[in-house]
Amino acid sequence: MTKSSKEHIKDSRGSNIVRIVFSFIFLFSFFINGYIILSAFSLLHIISSIWWLWLIETNYAYYDTHARLWYFPATLDIIFISASVFVTGVSYSPAILGYVIVTAFSSTDMIQNRGRFSAYASSLTFFAMDCLVYFHIVPKINILTDSQVEITTFSFVLSGLLLILVCLVTNKVISSIYLQLSEKNLKLSESLKKINELKLQQDGDYYLTSLLLEPLASNLADSKRVQIEFNIRQYKRFIFRDFMNELGGDICLADSIPIQGKKYIIIVNGDAMGKSMQGAGGALVLGVVLKSIITRSQLIMEDKNITPILWLERSFRELNEVFYSFEGYMLVSVFIALLDEETGETFFVNAEHPHAVLYRDGKASFILNENRTRKIGTLGEGEQVKVERFRLESGDELFIGSDGKDDLVVGKSESGERRIDSDDEIFLKLIEKNSGNLSQTVTDIENQFELTDDFSVIKIKFL
Structure with missing residues (x-):
């Protein structure tokens, strides 16, 4: 040259x-x-x-x-x-x-x-x-x-x-x-020119994958009583055509489906195994299958006797069948919830995902579930899908997030190595400090700590 x-x-x-x-x-x-x-x-x-x-x-x-x-x-x-x-x-x-x-x-x-x-x-x-x-x-x-x-x-x-x-x-x-x-x-x-050409091709693949993920990770819930807010920070960031883009395995999704004549809001927060392209591949599969399940529920008249619990069990097993075919090379931790927008009754499956956080009356606390379901892709035949429930009250705020919000770099050791602290109490304290303001909470995390993984949080406010 x-x-x-x-x-x-x-x-x-x-x-x-x-x-x-x-x-x-x-x-x-x-x-x-x-x-x-x-x-x-x-x-x-x-x-x-x-x-x-x-x-x-x-x-x-x-x-x-x-x-x-x-x-x-x-x-x-x-x-x-x-x-x-x-x-x-x-x-x-x-x-x-x-x-x-x-x-x-x-x-x-x-x-x-x-x-x-x-x-x-x-x-x-x-x-x-x-x-x-x-x-x-x-x-x-x-x-x-x-x-x-x-x-x-x-x-x-x-x-x-x-x-x-x-x-x-x-x-x-x-x-x-x-x-x-x-x-x-x-x-x-x-x-260097060849490396740059390969990197450009790689970034092009990243960009195409991120474009495919965009319509899948969307908030399509139509409700006057439920407010939903997404915040996603993928760990892998890249520049393509002078624009900063990001790619990872976290996905947030919200939509509306009818069950037994009532309108339910489905909320999904998933974390696919791996970072960048591997994680994005898992998130892409998860999003496509979920969209297919949701669209089928919206368009096809199913059994009137189906309940929210049964819908969650069937949907989770369908997702598991798809990921089970990867033979353990692609697993997904996920939190799937169905929210009755009239009563606040919430049914959910937590598949080895971090606990959801309930912010009520200025106090943040975990919604604990002792019997967790195994990750998508590992549930064996005959194993039970554990569906749990709780009720949101007027003014409650629910936060569902991946483990990226908890696995934070809090400093460096004497040898210069990063010191990672998986403390889920940090997120609780910041929610209380910011009175449930999600964007300010995320800003505080980014300013005070260094992220080590894909980071995503869904905030649901029940009016």
Whole structure:
């Protein structure tokens, strides 16, 4: 994967600014020492460097389509370094390192010819300048010291050969390292791209599943005497098409069905085994089967002698038969209730689900049931479905929730591990504190604790 324009601009910004700074330093030095021609060349180098910085920063696309423009500032750099070497001691000049630096920077370019150009041009330019000074065609100058040291034949040859060798080796080593790093980065980028593509496909599957769950987890109860409120926080959250979505195994459902000529509200809170896709699969099956049972009860005239208890027993066994076929790989804890909207009489089956909470007269308490039914998917043939009952009074509020509201992270141990406290009394205290306000209770839980599982609560208020 190639770098973006912004990344190229950012990579080149440092060297472009350094070029301008050093040009100003040498312009000042040349001008102080009276080298008018070199001062004029430094001024030209500053102007060209500023223009180059402006071109890269503001119009990189033009440079990208005219890549040969690079040779213009590179040539000026080499000539400018040669001038700097000339006035600081030639063969003994510390400015010789400038050749190596330019070669090193150029060798990191993916266009390998640029590194070679800098290496050969630097070496030949220095060798030519060294020859001019050695054969006394131009005078030897050193603005750093007043000492005049003649260039010996040995130093003349050695300095030239060493610079050529250093520049070539620098180009070879840095180019090789940079190419290897680029190849590894390319492989990593390709792997990351594949991972992102797979994640996008996975998030697409998650999104589709969440869309399928939405109409199943719905509140369709039509009643003027019963108010129902859902609050669901699935543990698995993901982003798809710039939208935050969530997926899990908790499901809430409410609807109205007729039994013996009376209108009952069915309330279901289920928690399928597993998180994300596994849990969502169980919730999806549970929702579909329940919708089928409810629709059948609404549309088909069944036996008039059927009672709420018998309806719950039959429905639970039908659900169990479906999940039993999964051979224990998919289990569901569930709380299913039938509420008589006229009298408040409530019949329910609690299949290894947390106790329901009754909020009455400012006090929250559990509705205990000693004989719990086993989870959906584990009930054996001949085992009894235990249906229990209680009565809601005017103003009562009933809270039915999954174990996600109880299994909370209350802190961390000394070793840094999360400390989970399965304290169902926390939920009771928060309900009392917030006077039965569900949304505020959920907000307090999220602010004070960390969730470890899917979280869902149904609130039923009997008017």
